[in-house]
Amino acid sequence: MSNKPTAKPTKSERTRAAILEAARELFTEFGYQAATVRDVAHRASIDPAMVIRYFGSKEELFARAASIRLNVPQLKVVDSQAIGETLVRHFLNLWEGPESSCGMAVLLRSAASNEFAAEKMRDVFAAQVRPVVASVGDPATAARRAGLVSSQLLGLAMCRYILRLPPVVDLSQVEIVRAIGPTLQSYVMATDEDAMCKI
Amino acid sequence: MSNKPTAKPTKSERTRAAILEAARELFTEFGYQAATVRDVAHRASIDPAMVIRYFGSKEELFARAASIRLNVPQLKVVDSQAIGETLVRHFLNLWEGPESSCGMAVLLRSAASNEFAAEKMRDVFAAQVRPVVASVGDPATAARRAGLVSSQLLGLAMCRYILRLPPVVDLSQVEIVRAIGPTLQSYVMATDEDAMCKI
DNA sequence: TCTATATGCCAACAGCTGTTGACAAATTCA
DNA sequence: TGAATTTGTCAACAGCTGTTGGCATATAGA
Numbered sequence: 001m002s003n004k005p006t007a008k009p010t011k012s013e014r015t016r017a018a019i020l021e022a023a024r025e026l027f028t029e030f031g032y033q034a035a036t037v038r039d040v041a042h043r044a045s046i047d048p049a050m051v052i053r054y055f056g057s058k059e060e061l062f063a064r065a066a067s068i069r070l071n072v073p074q075l076k077v078v079d080s081q082a083i084g085e086t087l088v089r090h091f092l093n094l095w096e097g098p099e100s101s102c103g104m105a106v107l108l109r110s111a112a113s114n115e116f117a118a119e120k121m122r123d124v125f126a127a128q129v130r131p132v133v134a135s136v137g138d139p140a141t142a143a144r145r146a147g148l149v150s151s152q153l154l155g156l157a158m159c160r161y162i163l164r165l166p167p168v169v170d171l172s173q174v175e176i177v178r179a180i181g182p183t184l185q186s187y188v189m190a191t192d193e194d195a196m197c198k199i
Numbered sequence: 200m201s202n203k204p205t206a207k208p209t210k211s212e213r214t215r216a217a218i219l220e221a222a223r224e225l226f227t228e229f230g231y232q233a234a235t236v237r238d239v240a241h242r243a244s245i246d247p248a249m250v251i252r253y254f255g256s257k258e259e260l261f262a263r264a265a266s267i268r269l270n271v272p273q274l275k276v277v278d279s280q281a282i283g284e285t286l287v288r289h290f291l292n293l294w295e296g297p298e299s300s301c302g303m304a305v306l307l308r309s310a311a312s313n314e315f316a317a318e319k320m321r322d323v324f325a326a327q328v329r330p331v332v333a334s335v336g337d338p339a340t341a342a343r344r345a346g347l348v349s350s351q352l353l354g355l356a357m358c359r360y361i362l363r364l365p366p367v368v369d370l371s372q373v374e375i376v377r378a379i380g381p382t383l384q385s386y387v388m389a390t391d392e393d394a395m396c397k398i
Numbered sequence: 399t400c401t402a403t404a405t406g407c408c409a410a411c412a413g414c415t416g417t418t419g420a421c422a423a424a425t426t427c428a
Numbered sequence: 429t430g431a432a433t434t435t436g437t438c439a440a441c442a443g444c445t446g447t448t449g450g451c452a453t454a455t456a457g458a
Contacts, residue, residue: 052418163353
């Protein structure tokens with residue numbers, strides 16, 4: 001054990017990090033089922049048995065690899081007319097920015113055919129999207145408004161990064177912001193009179 | 200062979216139909232990988248070997264089960280102000296209507312983690328969505344406009360039917376039409392001046 | 399009736415899966 | 429130096445996968 005309370009001098013749990021990185025890459029590319037423990041081990045240049053010893057099981061490894069922090073910006077400090085654009089820009093940056101690999105691809109690849117991933121997706125929504133939307137407008141309608149926002153952003157991700165629908169892949173970031181920004185703006189700002197609650 | 204040119208009196212290729220129906224249900228619920236040939240056979244009350252003998256392979260069975268006809272209404276005969284609403288209503292009817300089982304669930308469950316399903320999804324877009332959108336407005340921008348429409352509708356399907364995000368599941372059909380209709384309207388009707396092409 | 403054909407079940411194959419335990423090499427610490 | 433702990437490899441397990449071939453049964457036509 002080299003777990004000193006402070007200052008961990010990185011032993012050979014570079015191995016652990018290597019496994020986790022390999023897992024992220026393969027889960028991102030092939031999804032939970034198709035990415036095998038043996039594949040992960042091979043990419044991390046280590047024996048499959050170590051993957052299990054370090055993470056307990058494939059499920060736990062996936063859970064580790066699928067942790068997401070959206071870091072959605074606080075909407076109250078944003079020009080209320082520019083909330084939609086801000087959200088789209090942030091979302092594009094999560095997927096295509098310099099650090100990229102926000103981890104959403106890991107989840108989105110598997111969420112459709114893996115209940116565990118789907119539940120984690122719902123958790124991310126409840127913990128990181130809904131609260132942000134709730135910070136502006138009527139809190140009573142926040143969940144619905146956040147749901148609409150998610151439907152558009154998740155659909156964008158599906159078409160652009162997962163299915164790779166050519167016309168959506170070909171769009172520039174600016175075009176996406178101009179097209180989808182107003183949509184999100186209307187969803188976030190929707191009131192009862194618009195369409196949200198009564199009938 | 201009881202394949203008379205006309206009037207097939209349905210031999211025991213009710214079996215074939217039973218297998219196909221079972222396959223549709225299981226592919227819809229669990230996706231391509233998780234739905235096994237043995238599961239399909241069991242649900243169709245027949246031996247797994249028969250599934251292969253009737254359809255050749257699991258892949259061919261999936262291809263059969265994943266055939267889709269969207270039957271998108273002709274937009275030229277629709278009030279040009281109501282195109283967005285029309286599209287949403289039609290989409291909701293495909294998923295929730297009396298006949299339901301439009302087959303999209305089969306594809307959408309697997310498209311994220313199965314390249315074959317993803318390609319079939321792109322084919323459906325190119326053959327059944329883009330042409331309809333191209334029938335109104337500038338044909339040169341039709342692919343992009345259809346891509347945006349697809350991003351919103353696919354996102355809706357993901358949230359409501361696949362991930363089952365509670366706030367999106369709880370929306371009534373009317374609420375969805377009122378919220379998303381205007382979005383699709385703006386996407387379908389978008390012109391260069393709006394946001395579509397230049398920069 | 400006998401025969402040919404369609405329909406179906408059974409057992410088994412080869413391959414892959416996650417996971418486990420025993421054992422070797424390397425490292426650390428005294 | 430020697431002993432203990434970490435880090436790793438290897439072989440094997442039990443279970444599942446799609447798929448195949450052989451053999452029984454039922455049906456239909458003569």
